[in-house]
């Protein structure tokens with residue numbers, strides 16, 4: 798899943814699967830949908 802973190806007074810969105818970080822929530826969500834490391838239990 799995507800976790801929201803704050804660093805250097807900026808909000809980041811981190812993919813828990815692979816640790817990649819994004820400064821845009823939509824980018825993080827799009828990545829998460831295609832991330833090979835994501836837990837398959839989240840698939841709807």
Ligand SMILES: [Zn+2]
Pocket residue numbers: 812813814815816817828829832833834835
């Ligand atoms: Zn990922």
